[in-house]
Amino acid sequence: MGVPDPPSSAVTVTWADGAAIVAVDGKLDAVTSSQVRERIAAVIGDSPRQLVLNLVNVGDRFAAECLALIAVTRHLLPPGCVLDVCSASPAVLSILALAGWSGPDPAARPCQVLRPRSSECFILGIPLEAVPCAGPVRLGGTG
Numbered sequence: 001m002g003v004p005d006p007p008s009s010a011v012t013v014t015w016a017d018g019a020a021i022v023a024v025d026g027k028l029d030a031v032t033s034s035q036v037r038e039r040i041a042a043v044i045g046d047s048p049r050q051l052v053l054n055l056v057n058v059g060d061r062f063a064a065e066c067l068a069l070i071a072v073t074r075h076l077l078p079p080g081c082v083l084d085v086c087s088a089s090p091a092v093l094s095i096l097a098l099a100g101w102s103g104p105d106p107a108a109r110p111c112q113v114l115r116p117r118s119s120e121c122f123i124l125g126i127p128l129e130a131v132p133c134a135g136p137v138r139l140g141g142t143g
Helices: 030-044 060-076 090-098 110-114
Strands: 009-016 019-026 050-058 082-086 137-140
Touching: 009 030, 019 030, 030 050, 030 060, 050 060, 060 082, 060 090, 090 137
Parallel strands: 019 050, 050 082
Antiparallel strands: 009 019, 082 137
8 A cells, every 4th residue: 555645735724804815835636626615615604804815826737727716716705705816827817807807906915905014925924025926816796
């Protein structure tokens, strides 16, 4: 019997000032996508006012999976909850732009909005100047 494969990705959830941050780090395969959807459903049960889907550390080759996850998340949002998506993938950002959603807004980065005096991105845990996030794409609320 061999050694089991390590998890394909890490999914973490953190909270800050009524906002839930769901971060995916690694590949977004079928197993991870299912885990992320389960975590998002649990988070939505706690009625956040804002949900930040952090896909900055998901590779560009998983753009289709990212878009499917964004669509499912948007569908699950409770009324009045805002969805922000942080992604470094040019493919994801291009398709979101084609769908008519606003482009990344560096001034509205969740790490700076939720903790304005911090010099570190608490979402990624690194200094702000080292963060590859160009800002979130705001997908709006559902009601």
